[in-house]
Amino acid sequence: MRSTMPVRLGPAEDSLIAQLKSAGADAVAERITVAGLPTRRVESYHYTDLKALLRAVPPLAGAANAANPPSLAVPGAYVLTIVNGRVQAAGAVPAGLIVGKTEGGVLSTRDDTLVGINNGLASEALSLSVENGVDTVIQIDRRIEGEAAHAVDALKIFVADGASVTILETFSGSDAAHMGNHATYMALGKNSAVTHVTLDLSPSKSSHFATNEYRLADGARLRTLVIHAGAALARTQLFPILAGAGAHADIGGLNLASDGQHLDITMESHHAVPHTSSQPLFKSITRGRSKAVVQGKLVVDRDAQKTDAKFMHQGLMLSDEAEILSKPELEIYADDVVCGHGSTCGKLDEDWMFYLLSRGIPQAEAETMLVRGFIAEVLDPIEDEALNEALNTVVDGWLLSGK
Amino acid sequence: MTTPILEIRNLHARIEDREILKGVNLTIPAGQVHAVMGRNGSGKSTLSYVLAGKEDYEITEGEILLNGESILDMEPAERATAGIFLAFQYPIEIPGVATMTFLKAAMNAQRKARGEGELSTPDFMRAMKEAGSLLNIDSDMLKRPLNVGFSGGEKKRAEIMQMALLKPTLCVLDETDSGLDIDALQVVAKGVNGLRADNRSMLVITHYQRLLNHIVPDVVHVFSDGRIVESGDKDLALQLEARGYADFDGQAA
Numbered sequence: 001m002r003s004t005m006p007v008r009l010g011p012a013e014d015s016l017i018a019q020l021k022s023a024g025a026d027a028v029a030e031r032i033t034v035a036g037l038p039t040r041r042v043e044s045y046h047y048t049d050l051k052a053l054l055r056a057v058p059p060l061a062g063a064a065n066a067a068n069p070p071s072l073a074v075p076g077a078y079v080l081t082i083v084n085g086r087v088q089a090a091g092a093v094p095a096g097l098i099v100g101k102t103e104g105g106v107l108s109t110r111d112d113t114l115v116g117i118n119n120g121l122a123s124e125a126l127s128l129s130v131e132n133g134v135d136t137v138i139q140i141d142r143r144i145e146g147e148a149a150h151a152v153d154a155l156k157i158f159v160a161d162g163a164s165v166t167i168l169e170t171f172s173g174s175d176a177a178h179m180g181n182h183a184t185y186m187a188l189g190k191n192s193a194v195t196h197v198t199l200d201l202s203p204s205k206s207s208h209f210a211t212n213e214y215r216l217a218d219g220a221r222l223r224t225l226v227i228h229a230g231a232a233l234a235r236t237q238l239f240p241i242l243a244g245a246g247a248h249a250d251i252g253g254l255n256l257a258s259d260g261q262h263l264d265i266t267m268e269s270h271h272a273v274p275h276t277s278s279q280p281l282f283k284s285i286t287r288g289r290s291k292a293v294v295q296g297k298l299v300v301d302r303d304a305q306k307t308d309a310k311f312m313h314q315g316l317m318l319s320d321e322a323e324i325l326s327k328p329e330l331e332i333y334a335d336d337v338v339c340g341h342g343s344t345c346g347k348l349d350e351d352w353m354f355y356l357l358s359r360g361i362p363q364a365e366a367e368t369m370l371v372r373g374f375i376a377e378v379l380d381p382i383e384d385e386a387l388n389e390a391l392n393t394v395v396d397g398w399l400l401s402g403k
Numbered sequence: 404m405t406t407p408i409l410e411i412r413n414l415h416a417r418i419e420d421r422e423i424l425k426g427v428n429l430t431i432p433a434g435q436v437h438a439v440m441g442r443n444g445s446g447k448s449t450l451s452y453v454l455a456g457k458e459d460y461e462i463t464e465g466e467i468l469l470n471g472e473s474i475l476d477m478e479p480a481e482r483a484t485a486g487i488f489l490a491f492q493y494p495i496e497i498p499g500v501a502t503m504t505f506l507k508a509a510m511n512a513q514r515k516a517r518g519e520g521e522l523s524t525p526d527f528m529r530a531m532k533e534a535g536s537l538l539n540i541d542s543d544m545l546k547r548p549l550n551v552g553f554s555g556g557e558k559k560r561a562e563i564m565q566m567a568l569l570k571p572t573l574c575v576l577d578e579t580d581s582g583l584d585i586d587a588l589q590v591v592a593k594g595v596n597g598l599r600a601d602n603r604s605m606l607v608i609t610h611y612q613r614l615l616n617h618i619v620p621d622v623v624h625v626f627s628d629g630r631i632v633e634s635g636d637k638d639l640a641l642q643l644e645a646r647g648y649a650d651f652d653g654q655a656a
Contacts, residue, residue: 359569365512
């Protein structure tokens, strides 16, 4: 028996419904009116109960100009900026890249509230077309400026057959209780190679939601890395679809949770054709009273024989009040595949610690070395040196801020 | 009389409810190498961990003096900078931490404790090359994560290399011969012998006499049931090898 009790809506839902209606997104508005924001009863939001966590939604962001430098400086990077949902004018574009603007609503429709809100409210999207190899790192600096605002933006990237590119997205803004809902859709052409890093540096009172959808053609190679290092509440959703034989995805993620933060990486990787592989590797570090969530689901279609996929999540808890929640899932319809999942969680290894101390390295420094060592596995594969160094600076900053 | 480098007086230690050290007395004057021999489970390794300050052990009685000063209240890192070095029986593998990074941090920690500035990169590289060549350790090995994927021999050589770099006053070698073939044993022994000095003492823990052919001790102690039951010169090790430990069980020192 399905309950037909109407859902009691809170102020956050009322604001969202009004915003969606004003943008003409009636279907999504209707959906929230009927079901409310997802609660822990919705499996994919089990550990991130939006109804409980989102008390209010700020007004839709008005236009603003970015006078600020990007939130993370990567020497040599080509920077494009989106402020409060609006795509800013681009400077001289590097060879091999075409920059444009298109309509919003870049994500495939799916039964997910955050996706629905983005598709309903993103008025425009930055579009990138990578025609061949682009040597410089392309940085998309997405910001929310001014008073507390709900900003919705979108990015659409086409990578041509055989092209290669490294793309960094940074999220930041003025110090206010913003809510960001960001979408990235990326289509990888045959035998293309893409590194895609998304780094959340949102201010401490804000909520950050991002959804990245990837579609990989034959032989495409994708490496992603999500780093959550900001916001009170952050959730990044990753939806890679391996749609061509020989496609391979290394999906990476890092939750750096300090006191008061709730950080969630949710992945659903879809192997749709035979002979594809993926290696999702996520790490979470929590300290103070904080919470990190990683959900990882591998879906293997009935025809997707010879799929080779291994999900791993490793958690490190640096305080007694910290929490790490891990949910690996397999949904396999093919019968000739190698799929696995693993999850570990613990404190810093005492024997490792003693070994470093016994050489005279002070406690705090030894801890930092071990945490850095724990993170190295997800950072080291980022090949661009300037980007790698910049990301390490972010991690070091996080480590130092906890001392 | 000069102060001995290490003086252990009536040391009792336990882990949880089990008493493991039951009144250890041991004095090592400067410049001497002492061997402690005993069968498995006699408490030899516990002695080495207690000296290094591993917190799993509780000292219930007695005293440990390094250069005449008690170290019982010192944290492991402080003990290390005060001059104690433990060469581990099973050196720990730490993925993600490059050997080089670790060595530099350890050397700088020691320098900082002595009030010296950080090592410059050329000085560090020079020290690395010098200590490495002594122990057949090349720079490729130093670029790998700490002890990860090292063979048994490589791990022990790396321990001795650390010892050479950190220049401790008291070297505690816990079963340094375990897992070594004869060639590796000779390299390690040569490294250790090269570090013998008038202002440095060594405590060599082993249960085979073999190692002591290569690192010749000044004094040999027999360890049984948590204490030293007999002491003598290097020939005691040979007697022990011939007669076995049973003869020494239950003896008072």
